[in-house]
Amino acid sequence: MPLSDDELKDAICEKAAKSPKPQLYIKDFYKCDPDSKPRKIKNVANELVREGRLMFWSSGSTTMYADPSRIQNEEKNR
Amino acid sequence: MAKHETPLLDQLEGGPWPSFVSDLKHQAETKPEVYDILGQLELSYKDRITHWKHGGIVGVFGYGGGIVGRYSDVPEQFPGVEHFHTIRVAQPASKYYSTENLRKLMDLWEKHGSAVTNMHGSTGDIILLGCRTEALEPFFWDLTHEMGQDLGGSGSNLRTPECCLGTSRCEWSCYDTQETCYHLTLHYQDEIHRPAFPYKFKFKFSGCANDCVAAIARSDISVIGTWRDEIRIDQAAVKEYIAGNYPSNGGSHSGRDWGPFDIQKEVIDLCPTECMWMEGDELKIDDKECTRCMHCINVLPRALRPGADQGASILVGAKAPILDGAQMSTLIVPFMKIEKENEFEELIEFIETVWDWWMEVGKNRERVGETMQRIGLNNFIKIMGLEPIPQMIRIPRENPYVFWAEEEVEGGFDRDIDEFRARHAA
Numbered sequence: 001m002p003l004s005d006d007e008l009k010d011a012i013c014e015k016a017a018k019s020p021k022p023q024l025y026i027k028d029f030y031k032c033d034p035d036s037k038p039r040k041i042k043n044v045a046n047e048l049v050r051e052g053r054l055m056f057w058s059s060g061s062t063t064m065y066a067d068p069s070r071i072q073n074e075e076k077n078r
Numbered sequence: 079m080a081k082h083e084t085p086l087l088d089q090l091e092g093g094p095w096p097s098f099v100s101d102l103k104h105q106a107e108t109k110p111e112v113y114d115i116l117g118q119l120e121l122s123y124k125d126r127i128t129h130w131k132h133g134g135i136v137g138v139f140g141y142g143g144g145i146v147g148r149y150s151d152v153p154e155q156f157p158g159v160e161h162f163h164t165i166r167v168a169q170p171a172s173k174y175y176s177t178e179n180l181r182k183l184m185d186l187w188e189k190h191g192s193a194v195t196n197m198h199g200s201t202g203d204i205i206l207l208g209c210r211t212e213a214l215e216p217f218f219w220d221l222t223h224e225m226g227q228d229l230g231g232s233g234s235n236l237r238t239p240e241c242c243l244g245t246s247r248c249e250w251s252c253y254d255t256q257e258t259c260y261h262l263t264l265h266y267q268d269e270i271h272r273p274a275f276p277y278k279f280k281f282k283f284s285g286c287a288n289d290c291v292a293a294i295a296r297s298d299i300s301v302i303g304t305w306r307d308e309i310r311i312d313q314a315a316v317k318e319y320i321a322g323n324y325p326s327n328g329g330s331h332s333g334r335d336w337g338p339f340d341i342q343k344e345v346i347d348l349c350p351t352e353c354m355w356m357e358g359d360e361l362k363i364d365d366k367e368c369t370r371c372m373h374c375i376n377v378l379p380r381a382l383r384p385g386a387d388q389g390a391s392i393l394v395g396a397k398a399p400i401l402d403g404a405q406m407s408t409l410i411v412p413f414m415k416i417e418k419e420n421e422f423e424e425l426i427e428f429i430e431t432v433w434d435w436w437m438e439v440g441k442n443r444e445r446v447g448e449t450m451q452r453i454g455l456n457n458f459i460k461i462m463g464l465e466p467i468p469q470m471i472r473i474p475r476e477n478p479y480v481f482w483a484e485e486e487v488e489g490g491f492d493r494d495i496d497e498f499r500a501r502h503a504a
Contacts, residue, residue, distance in 0.1 A: 025442045026234065027276055038437035039274070046272045050140055056233075056273070059133035060146035060164075062443055063233030063273035066135070075135055 002035040008044050013053055016067040022074050023057045023064035081106070082117030086124070102194070109193050111158025111208070118156045129156075136163055136211055138218040142273045144229025145214060161210040162192070166203040166230035167221065168238045168263070168270075171256040172246060173198065182225055190217035200296075200398075201280065202240035203230035234277055236269035240297075241283035242290040250375065251285025252303030252388035253416040259283050261422055262429075275433070276440035286384065287372045293396075293407070298446045299429060300393040300407045301416065305385030308365040309374070315381035316341075316361045326377050345374050389415045392428060394458075395447025405447045408455065409469050410462065428462075435461050 003011060011032035016024060029041050045065055048054040055068045066074075084099070091097045099116070106112035118129050134147030146164040153160035167183070183204070187193055192208030199205040209217060221227050230238035239262055242248070244255030262281060263270070269279075282293035285303040293300035318324045319339060325332055326339050341361070346354045353367035354374060361381070363374075370391075375382045392414055393407035414424055432446060440449045450458045459466050484490045 025276070026273060027440075027442055030438075037434075039434070042272075042274045042437075046142070046268075049142065049272075055135050056137055056142040057133070057135050058137065058142065058146065058233040060232060061278060063142050063235065065273075071135055 002037075002040070003033045005044055005047075008033055008036060008041070009048055009053070012041075012045055012048060013067070016054060016065060017070070022066045022070040024066065025062075025064055029065070081113050082120060084116050084120040087116055087120050105193060109188075111192055112194065114150075114156035114158030115162075115192075115194070115208070118150060118152065118159055121152065121155070130162075136161075136214060138214055138229070141229060141271045143232040143235040143271055146232055159208070162208045163211065163214065165191070165206040165209055165214075165217065166199065166201075166232055166238070167206060168228050168230040169198060169202050169204055169240070171241055171259045171263075172243045173202070174246075179225070183227070186217065186220050186225065190220070201230070201237045202291075203238050229271070231270045231278075234273040234275050235271065235279075236266050236274070237278055237280045238270065239263050239266075239281045239283065240291050242285050244283070244285045248285055249379075250288065250303075250372070250384055252305055252384055253285065253390055254418065255283040255285045255301075255303070257418050258301065258416055258422060258425070261418070262426075265422075265426065275437060277443050277445055279433075279446065281429075287370050288376065294393060295404070295406055296396050296398055297407065298395065298397070299432065300396060301390045301425065302393065303384075303388065303416075304370045304391045304413060305388045306413045307385035307387040309363055309368065309385060310383040311361060311363070312381050312383075313360050316378065317359055319378050319381055320359070324380050328379050345377050348373055389413050392425070394432060395445070395450050397445040397447050405451075407447065408450070408472075410459070410464065412467065412469055431462055 002008075012029050015029060015032055016022075019028070026038075026042055026045060029045055030036075030038060033041070045054060049056060049065070052068065054065050055071055057064045057066045057071055087099045090099045102112050102116055106116070122129050129151050131149040131151050132147060134149070136147040137143075137145045144166050146166070148162045148164055150156050150159045150162065184193070184195075187195065187206050190209060190213045191206055194207040196205035196207060218229070221229075239259045241255035241259035242251070244251045244253075244257075246256060259281075268274070279299075280297040281299050281301065282291045282297035283301045284291050284293045287302055287304065289295075289300075289302055293302055315324065319326060320341055322339055326344065341356070346356070350371055350373075351367045351369050353364040355362050365385075375384065390413075391409060392411035394410050395405060396407035397405050411428065414428070416422065416425060436446045436449055439453070440446065444452075455470065456466070459470065484493075
């Protein structure tokens with residue numbers, strides 16, 4: 001059974017906080033709940049951005065998601 | 079910001095072509111940070127390496143596209159380009175502007191940015207080059223609130239859809255490309271502004287097979303106008319062309335004397351499917367063999383017109399050669415009605431079937447055409463719920479291997495792969 005939106009949000013945030021790399025592709029979040037459709041995971045990830053719990057990181061050609069505190073630190077050191 | 083010595087760049091002003099170096103020098107007279115673009119580029123030419131760092135977390139709140147982060151890696155030497163972000167602004171359908179709109183946009187860009195522009199980027203957006211991070215939100219506020227314009231797509235988003243002039247100026251357009259482009263741009267606002275996909279995704283809309291926006295060469299879904307009945311022929315006008323009374327190609331090659339017009343040489347012999355001939359002084363076309371290449375219509379525009387039962391062919395999978403080589407899109411649906419009356423329902427259903435599959439199966443940074451290639455066209459056709467047709471195949475009978483599934487063979491078949499491998503090692 002798919003996770004509820006709140007459960008999925010927590011799973012995505014945990015993944016963003018603990019993954020070895022700070023930037024994650026949207027597909028990396030699919031593993032947070034294999035029962036949820038990719039479109040739902042995309043919508044939840046974007047809602048987390050609006051809530052300030054995730055941030056976008058873009059190379060220009062590809063957009064990734066990141067935990068705000070981790071990526072802001074990383075950006076300072078670039 | 080000081081002026082820098084730029085002997086290498088100065089050489090680029092010497093040739094016969096307009097020079098971006100001259101343009102930037104001119105711009106620097108009112109925007110001194112532009113001297114630092116020239117200075118940094120001169121340094122790159124000396125060092126033979128770029129001094130731009132690209133990417134980052136810059137953007138406007140809630141949008142995951144439209145801004146591309148750009149920083150200098152030598153900001154102490156060139157403080158004017160320490161932050162030099164690119165902004166993509168969605169272009170209007172077919173790029174029709176009023177001069178009032180362009181003036182306002184340029185005023186806005188003078189106010190918030192470097193005033194350097196690229197009209198237009200290869201996706202079609204208005205590209206504004208050079209904005210500091212703290213100016214992004216004020217610029218976005220003014221763009222959306224004062225001008226009613228919006229950012230375009232970047233990153234793993236749906237990129238700003240693009241269309242040819244369509245029925246606004248072209249008699250060959252087989253559907254209203256502007257209406258389709260505008261409708262889908264509004265319909266897919268979320269996909270344009272927020273990343274949804276494994277990689278970028280582009281739609282382009284061309285009204286006919288002349289394909290003035292090069293949809294077949296660079297868009298993941300190419301919607302190219304076509305017809306399914308017969309080319310309309312005005313035999314009286316054909317005679318006028320043969321008599322030399324009408325200029326061929328609408329007069330577009332009239333700058334030189336090419337000799338008298340020869341319909342056999344310039345039209346019939348160049349038909350790729352050899353489906354045209356003359357019977358007496360009448361031009362005949364075997365329409366069922368016509369591949370809709372547009373050549374005869376281009377040469378004889380007053381005599382020939384696309385058929386009246388019009389729509390579009392849908393092709394999937396083109397891309398430019400970034401990772402895996404350039405690829406043209408593949409014909410998937412030979413004919414689809416493209417109609418505003420049903421809000422482009424059939425096209426939208428097709429697009430979303432492709433997306434649902436690609437979002438699940440596509441690898442990170444893999445364009446949909448590469449995913450198609452990886453799984454094979456036969457599998458892609460099955461996923462789309464379509465019957466295979468000869469037009470989907472570029473070179474018939476090139477591959478001698480046919481892999482039948484059990485349900486495709488009358489009576490089916492039993493196969494024990496272990497028993498087979500015991501006799502034939504892999």
